[in-house]
Amino acid sequence: MADPLTLRRLYGRAKGRRLREGQAGLVEQLLPALSVPAEGPLDSRRLFGDERPLHFEIGFGAGEHLAFRADLLPDHGFIGAEPFLNGVAAALGHLQDKHLANVRLHMGDALSVLERLPDASLRFVYLLHPDPWPKARHAKRRMVNPGPLDLIAAKLQPGAEFRLGTDDPVYCRWAMMVMGQRRDFDWLAESARDFLARPGGWPETRYEAKARREGREVWYFRYRRV
Numbered sequence: 222m223a224d225p226l227t228l229r230r231l232y233g234r235a236k237g238r239r240l241r242e243g244q245a246g247l248v249e250q251l252l253p254a255l256s257v258p259a260e261g262p263l264d265s266r267r268l269f270g271d272e273r274p275l276h277f278e279i280g281f282g283a284g285e286h287l288a289f290r291a292d293l294l295p296d297h298g299f300i301g302a303e304p305f306l307n308g309v310a311a312a313l314g315h316l317q318d319k320h321l322a323n324v325r326l327h328m329g330d331a332l333s334v335l336e337r338l339p340d341a342s343l344r345f346v347y348l349l350h351p352d353p354w355p356k357a358r359h360a361k362r363r364m365v366n367p368g369p370l371d372l373i374a375a376k377l378q379p380g381a382e383f384r385l386g387t388d389d390p391v392y393c394r395w396a397m398m399v400m401g402q403r404r405d406f407d408w409l410a411e412s413a414r415d416f417l418a419r420p421g422g423w424p425e426t427r428y429e430a431k432a433r434r435e436g437r438e439v440w441y442f443r444y445r446r447v
């Protein structure tokens with residue numbers, strides 16, 4: 222079984238097109254104020270100054286989902302990790318536009334932040350449209366693998382929720398197989414068609430919109446930590 226920490230190579234580019242001036246300003250000024258502390262154990266009090274339910278988004282892309290959820294639940298604390306600078310800059314724009322004070326960001330690998338949180342501390346973990354790594358020989362780089370899932374399971378409270386969305390048929394089958402083998406997660410599906418319908422409180426992300434534009438199906442999975 223791959224150690225979750227060896228999976229840190231699993232993301233590709235960290236930087237894309239040049240940031241617009243306003244975005245560069247946000248990265249310079251707002252990001253340091255909202256960043257997860259670089260070292261040491263993390264918990265709600267250290268991150269938000271009080272005890273509150275915590276949510277964690279792995280690879281938030283441009284941050285639409287993270288900002289939507291944080292706006293919906295202003296008394297909860299949201300932690301998002303994304304290594305891609307342009308995504309972080311876009312997310313900062315959403316946080317500023319919505320005046321959100323309940324989000325902390327990490328520009329980098331999600332697993333390295335997750336492992337610093339106490340066990341059984343998270344109410345929700347979100348993994349939306351993870352990089353598909355479609356070739357079989359790259360399957361071990363997928364986030365849905367025993368190493369990262371063990372870490373996610375450890376950090377979720379009993380009864381807490383893991384939400385996974387994908388528009389990739391290979392990933393969909395893979396996720397069903399890998400998650401189906403786990404005894405620590407129950408699939409919250411009431412009928413076989415459940416995973417075709419967007420659950421409430423789950424806004425469309427940029428990748429999801431792109432998939433739909435291009436005529437691809439999207440699958441939504443909700444799992445409860447046993």
Ligand SMILES: C[S@@+](CC[C@H](N)C(=O)[O-])C[C@H]1O[C@@H](n2cnc3c(N)ncnc32)[C@H](O)[C@@H]1O
Pocket residue numbers: 228229231232233279280281282283302303304305308329330331332348349350351352426427428429
């Ligand atoms: C296909 S994109 C989806 C982005 C977003 N969740 C959405 O639905 O629009 C996958 C994202 O996962 C990020 N990612 C990949 N590996 C990661 C890791 N180890 N930690 C955090 N983010 C990661 C990538 O940088 C990329 O932005």
